[in-house]
Amino acid sequence: MTTTNDVRPLLASVIRPSGGVWSRVLTSRQAWVGATMLLTLALWALVGPALHPWDATYVDLAAFGQGPSTRHWFGTNDIGQDVYAQVLVGLRKSLLVGLVAAPVATGLAAVVGAVAGLAGGWVDRALMAAVDLMLVIPAFYLLVLCSPVLARAGWPALALAIAALMWMVMARVVRGQTRSLRERGFVRAACFSGAPLWWVAVRHVWPNLASLLVADVTVGVGTAVLMEATMSYFGIGVRVPDVSLGTLLAAGGPAAATRPWLFFFPALALVVAVCAVSLVGDAVRDAIDAGGARG
Amino acid sequence: MGEPLLDVTDLHVRFGEASAVRGVDLRMSPGEVVGLVGESGAGKSAFVCGVVGLLPRGATMTGSVRLDRTELVGLDDRAVSALRGPGVAMVFQDPLSVLNPLRRVGTLVAEPLHLHDRSLSRHGAATRVDELFHLVGLPSGAQQAFAHELSGGMRQRVGIAVAMACSPRLLVADEPTTSLDVTVQAQVLDVLDTARQASGAGLLLVSHDLGVVAGWADRVAVMYGGRIVEQAQADDLFASPQMPYTTGLLRAVPDPREARRLVPVPGDPPVAAYLAPGCAFAPRCPAAQRRCTRTDPPLAPLGTDDTSHLVACWRTGEIGDDVFAVPPPREPQRPAPGEPVLEIRDLHVTHRLDAGVWRRGRRGQVVAVDDVSVTVRRGEIVALVGESGAGKTSTVEHIFDGTPSPGTVRVLGQDLAQAARPERRRLRRTVQLVAQDATDALNPRMTVGAAIAEPLVLARVPRPERHDRVAEALTTVGLHGSDATAYPHQLSGGQRRRVTVARALVTNPELVVLDEPVAGLDVSVAAGLLELLADLRDTRGLTALVVTHDLAVVRHLADRVAVMAVGRLVEEASTEALFTAPTHPYTRALLAAVPVPDPTAPRPAASFAPDTEWTTPTTTGCRLAPRCPLFANADPDQQTLCRTQPPSLVATHDPTRTVACHWCSTPPDDLVQPPQDQST
Numbered sequence: 001m002t003t004t005n006d007v008r009p010l011l012a013s014v015i016r017p018s019g020g021v022w023s024r025v026l027t028s029r030q031a032w033v034g035a036t037m038l039l040t041l042a043l044w045a046l047v048g049p050a051l052h053p054w055d056a057t058y059v060d061l062a063a064f065g066q067g068p069s070t071r072h073w074f075g076t077n078d079i080g081q082d083v084y085a086q087v088l089v090g091l092r093k094s095l096l097v098g099l100v101a102a103p104v105a106t107g108l109a110a111v112v113g114a115v116a117g118l119a120g121g122w123v124d125r126a127l128m129a130a131v132d133l134m135l136v137i138p139a140f141y142l143l144v145l146c147s148p149v150l151a152r153a154g155w156p157a158l159a160l161a162i163a164a165l166m167w168m169v170m171a172r173v174v175r176g177q178t179r180s181l182r183e184r185g186f187v188r189a190a191c192f193s194g195a196p197l198w199w200v201a202v203r204h205v206w207p208n209l210a211s212l213l214v215a216d217v218t219v220g221v222g223t224a225v226l227m228e229a230t231m232s233y234f235g236i237g238v239r240v241p242d243v244s245l246g247t248l249l250a251a252g253g254p255a256a257a258t259r260p261w262l263f264f265f266p267a268l269a270l271v272v273a274v275c276a277v278s279l280v281g282d283a284v285r286d287a288i289d290a291g292g293a294r295g
Numbered sequence: 296m297g298e299p300l301l302d303v304t305d306l307h308v309r310f311g312e313a314s315a316v317r318g319v320d321l322r323m324s325p326g327e328v329v330g331l332v333g334e335s336g337a338g339k340s341a342f343v344c345g346v347v348g349l350l351p352r353g354a355t356m357t358g359s360v361r362l363d364r365t366e367l368v369g370l371d372d373r374a375v376s377a378l379r380g381p382g383v384a385m386v387f388q389d390p391l392s393v394l395n396p397l398r399r400v401g402t403l404v405a406e407p408l409h410l411h412d413r414s415l416s417r418h419g420a421a422t423r424v425d426e427l428f429h430l431v432g433l434p435s436g437a438q439q440a441f442a443h444e445l446s447g448g449m450r451q452r453v454g455i456a457v458a459m460a461c462s463p464r465l466l467v468a469d470e471p472t473t474s475l476d477v478t479v480q481a482q483v484l485d486v487l488d489t490a491r492q493a494s495g496a497g498l499l500l501v502s503h504d505l506g507v508v509a510g511w512a513d514r515v516a517v518m519y520g521g522r523i524v525e526q527a528q529a530d531d532l533f534a535s536p537q538m539p540y541t542t543g544l545l546r547a548v549p550d551p552r553e554a555r556r557l558v559p560v561p562g563d564p565p566v567a568a569y570l571a572p573g574c575a576f577a578p579r580c581p582a583a584q585r586r587c588t589r590t591d592p593p594l595a596p597l598g599t600d601d602t603s604h605l606v607a608c609w610r611t612g613e614i615g616d617d618v619f620a621v622p623p624p625r626e627p628q629r630p631a632p633g634e635p636v637l638e639i640r641d642l643h644v645t646h647r648l649d650a651g652v653w654r655r656g657r658r659g660q661v662v663a664v665d666d667v668s669v670t671v672r673r674g675e676i677v678a679l680v681g682e683s684g685a686g687k688t689s690t691v692e693h694i695f696d697g698t699p700s701p702g703t704v705r706v707l708g709q710d711l712a713q714a715a716r717p718e719r720r721r722l723r724r725t726v727q728l729v730a731q732d733a734t735d736a737l738n739p740r741m742t743v744g745a746a747i748a749e750p751l752v753l754a755r756v757p758r759p760e761r762h763d764r765v766a767e768a769l770t771t772v773g774l775h776g777s778d779a780t781a782y783p784h785q786l787s788g789g790q791r792r793r794v795t796v797a798r799a800l801v802t803n804p805e806l807v808v809l810d811e812p813v814a815g816l817d818v819s820v821a822a823g824l825l826e827l828l829a830d831l832r833d834t835r836g837l838t839a840l841v842v843t844h845d846l847a848v849v850r851h852l853a854d855r856v857a858v859m860a861v862g863r864l865v866e867e868a869s870t871e872a873l874f875t876a877p878t879h880p881y882t883r884a885l886l887a888a889v890p891v892p893d894p895t896a897p898r899p900a901a902s903f904a905p906d907t908e909w910t911t912p913t914t915t916g917c918r919l920a921p922r923c924p925l926f927a928n929a930d931p932d933q934q935t936l937c938r939t940q941p942p943s944l945v946a947t948h949d950p951t952r953t954v955a956c957h958w959c960s961t962p963p964d965d966l967v968q969p970p971q972d973q974s975t
Contacts, residue, residue: 185736186746189798192695192728193750194720203749207740 024287031287034279041273045092054082068261075261077251083265086243091269093244097159097228098273102220104163106170106213113174114201118182128175131168139165140234147236158237162224170216177212178205211285218281222274245270298364300325300497301346301465306358306368308341308350314570315341317521318358320594325464328491328498330512330529332505332544334817335788336564338521339501343469346499347385348375363464380411384463386487388470390450393457394442400453401438404428407460427456430493431486447683448479452486459490466491467499472507476682476844477888478903484511503818505548506890509533514603517541520565520575523594527604529894537597537606539618540576546619547822549847551874551889552896557851558619559823563787574609582614625833632854633673635708636806636838637694637726642667642702644689663689665862667702668944671806671840676832678841678849678870680885681859687842690859691808695728707805724754727799731811733791737783743769744779747798754802768797773827789820793827800831807839813848825851846889850874855951858882861918864944868952878947878954880925917942917957925958933958 025031059079068075074083116127150157181187187204229246231237238244245266252262301323308316316338323329333339344350346360348367360367362382387393394403404427405420428435431452442450458466468487472480491498502508508515516526525538536542546558562579573588586609597604644664664686671677679687694704704711706722730736737746744765751761766776772793783791799807813821831837841853849856857867866879877883884903903922916938920926926937936957944953
């Protein structure tokens with residue numbers, strides 16, 4: 001057995017197949033740029049307010065609706081609140097909601113889709129009926145119903161609520177892909193070897209749908225942030241005195257032509273944040289694709 | 296040799312940086328059949344497309360291709376189009392992808408007629424189409440069919456009719472029978488030859504199968520790495536190959552007439568983009584010298600007086616016949632087969648045909664397996680042989696997926712349907728499947744090591760032991776331990792196939808089911824895999840059920856053969872007995888149709904009627920009757936019996952043989968019994 005001992009270290013790295021993916025992510029320039037942007041934004045949103053003289057809720061009676069100046073870098077709104085401080089606080093909230101909601105939604109879609117696709121039969125029909133039901137019930141109506149609960153539970157509940165509205169379409173896509181994967185030789189081989197459903201999902205289905213799922217998370221962050229904005233605009237999301245990029249955009253939108261700083265700075269923050277997430281997402285997807293066959 | 300029909304000189308085809316064809320010279324006389332042989336990546340397809348003018352955009356072609364003195368290189372597309380049809384026509388590998396599914400095949404055959412002769416009347420075209428259908432042996436009623444309604448053999452006949460429509464001077468057939476069953480293959484090649492003779496066209500027959508080429512070509516050119524490496528009269532080439540690659544190919548091809556050992560050519564065929572300087576075969580050649588790796592040898596005549604045999608090798612004359620010497624025959628000390636590992640009894644499998652996407656429910660059902668019994672004993676290799684649609688795969692899949700069907704499957708003496716769930720799972724694990732398509736059977740996102748380890752993880756084998764066994768399985772199948780970190784797409788086709796074998800062996804199963812073990816592999820690579828399986832049989836006492844349509848593989852590997860046709864077993868016998876004296880007419884037809892890599896061997900005569908009739912198999916009686924020569928020559932009483940009563944497997948003089956036929960089994964006197972009534 002001398003020959004077998006030689007290959008042991010190699011094999012040790014093999015049985016954990018995800019090892020290679022992360023090393024590829026770390027060598028990708030795109031990933032570094034995206035991650036740097038995202039971390040900078042997060043750090044900025046986290047510690048920025050502490051280094052800034054103005055509080056997001058403080059009303060400067062000497063400056064109503066003024067443009068950017070050395071005193072208020074991003075200007076002030078109609079009641080004299082500092083836009084820079086508000087963007088920082090809003091960015092923090094929006095990033096939190098987006099970064100939590102999107103992976104939760106995709107994860108839910110991946111689980112439901114894979115289970116439905118693999119199990120088939122009545123499980124499949126029940127889960128897909130649930131998906132269809134969620135799709136036809138007006139999401140907004142649900143949220144209005146839930147808004148008292150959401151108001152009490154704070155932003156994590158808001159993130160989960162947004163996730164609960166985003167997963168259905170992806171679940172259908174995952175189910176469809178899973179059903180075609182189920183006919184592939186390697187899935188059948190695993191089933192013949194007595195692999196349980198979760199094993200097939202984790203080892204065979206999800207890795208082969210990785211680029212799809214990563215893309216969905218990436219898109220989802222942007223969608224979630226925008227959804228949060230919509231909800232906040234109607235008063236069932238983040239509430240006064242709390243701010244998010246959504247409430248800022250909603251408030252600044254009408255004034256975009258006359259007092260552009262109210263709209264421009266929150267929008268810029270949103271665009272930069274979504275770009276950063278996309279860069280990281282693309283890099284992760286490319287790393288996963290390089291591991292398997294291309295095409 | 297008069298004026299050549301086709302004169303190719305110094306043809307180069309490049310796809311960007313990669314040279315697919317690197318200086319090919321080939322001449323063909325009118326009416327000549329030239330076989331072009333080569334493995335994948337040899338440049339056959341690029342060469343053929345160059346000759347026919349069908350190279351894809353982005354390919355550049357230099358050199359000269361003259362067809363009847365017309366230079367094709369540099370000709371514009373319109374001019375080449377005018378020439379395609381009356382000048383040169385092509386028969387493609389996959390007729391289904393070439394025939395427009397929305398139009399009746401009759402109009403498809405008429406299409407080139409109208410394109411090349413605008414003045415042709417509708418009536419004139421119809422007459423010509425009738426002629427063509429007659430020529431390729433199709434009933435004229437088939438003109439009304441759509442491509443998907445025809446069998447593979449009939450489709451290829453239509454493909455030939457389309458190619459012959461304008462009476463081309465040169466007919467190019469690119470792997471015309473690769474996707475067809477052996478019995479159909481012989482018929483289609485016959486049709487091709489008839490068509491050629493009728494029109495006096497030259498035929499360029501491209502194939503990877505030396506057997507096909509040997510039976511039909513006057514002259515053979517062997518291609519490797521984008522060049523012709525040897526070219527000679529067929530008899531000459533097969534009798535005394537000069538280039539080591541040709542020798543290797545011939546030694547690697549299993550011969551259905553004898554159970555000679557195969558000699559695999561080491562390594563893999565070259566990739567056009569990564570060709571090193573020197574002879575393309577040098578990396579795999581046992582006789583390679585330093586000279587061979589520096590400069591490419593020219594294609595030169597073998598002797599000064601003999602200009603018909605051309606060889607591209609620096610060492611012509613220096614090396615003898617022993618480049619790929621055939622090792623002495625195996626003389627394994629194999630114990631007699633032990634207790635049954637797998638017993639399939641009276642299995643019936645039916646597939647449901649669903650009515651459609653919208654209406655749930657059945658439209659009907661197809662009987663895929665009808666009353667099949669197979670037993671595999673410990674230490675023996677049993678082959679299940681039959682053409683596509685015979686029900687082989689349905690039989691095998693039933694062992695694994697276990698949907699309830701009439702009949703029993705016993706593993707190690709225990710009925711799978713009766714066993715409790717954990718017990719059933721344990722029993723199933725003792726049977727491992729090596730799937731036909733290795734690319735499909737390996738997860739592209741899993742390393743080879745992880746794929747092989749998977750069944751061990753599922754069987755809860757502890758991690759340290761797992762590593763040892765994965766490494767051991769890799770060495771067993773002739774791979775390196777370092778291959779464990781590779782992903783499937785980084786391996787060659789042959790290596791991937793070995794990985795699937797390793798995956799099956801790693802759990803030390805009682806039985807391995809091999810589904811078409813060498814289908815789709817290059818000859819030189821297939822030989823390696825077959826030798827590996829034979830080694831496993833002799834050294835480890837491999838117990839296996841081999842499912843295949845390739846009888847040459849069977850002869851090389853199996854102890855016992857069960858022949859299946861249209862869902863039923865027709866004959867079962869020991870390999871030796873079956874090959875030396877086939878009894879059932881279907882078995883005889885199957886054996887006769889296997890192409891033999893020897894031009895002096897008699898050409899396969901099609902003894903079974905071609906399936907060019909739209910006959911649905913009769914549900915009562917013998918399903919082979921419509922195609923059976925015995926049935927055709929039988930008197931009416933006998934025909935009634937064949938038509939009404941299905942023959943069952945009965946014993947014969949040879950204790951190892953059973954045959955299902957009313958008229959060809961000659962059972963011992965004490966076993967004679969009238970065919971029993973069976974209500975169906």
